[in-house]
Amino acid sequence: MLTSDQKVILRELSLYTTFLAKALSPLAAPTFCELLLGGMLSGEGFVTQALLTIHYENFWNSYHHWVSQGKWRWRNLAHRLILLVSSKVPDGQTIPLILDDLTLERCSDKAPACRIHHQHSKKKRGFYRLADGK
Known part of the structure; x- marks a missing residue:
């Protein structure tokens, strides 16, 4: 049997998870x-x-x-997460955020190619032949 504190935690966890899952399609929500x-x-x-x-x-x-x-879209999920966090902070209180270049798009007039994002995890797959053909 659950205590009243455990019921509150499970209710809040359910609300938060449901709120975040709304950023996804109904098919993707269970996996998420x-x-x-x-x-x-x-x-x-x-x-x-x-x-x-x-x-x-x-x-x-x-x-x-x-x-x-x-x-x-990860941005939709990130947006929902920010909405959730900001809804739990009292009015007028500052929320410190650390955002890297994955969430903030780079831009510069002096370096127009900086908007190109290289996916480092995309490596060539397959087998390579040795020089002698084996």
Whole structure:
């Protein structure tokens, strides 16, 4: 049986998760919720650790594929997260944010190519032949 404090925590967690999931399509929301809760329980930021913590429903590689190539916009999710955090801060209180170049688009008149984002994780796959043809 849950205590009243545990019920409050679960209610708030449910509200926050539902609020964030609204940034995604109805098909993507369950996958997001599984990864979110798995990440919170594992204490790690890795998809594999999150999946090892929960009883997941899909194939293991489906989650990695959803994160890297799924049809969802991380900016919509980030926007919902900022709305959620700002709704919990008292009026007039400053919220310190640290934003890197992943969330803030670079721009400069002196360096127009700075808007080009290189995806470092996209490496060539496959096998390479040795010089002697083996």
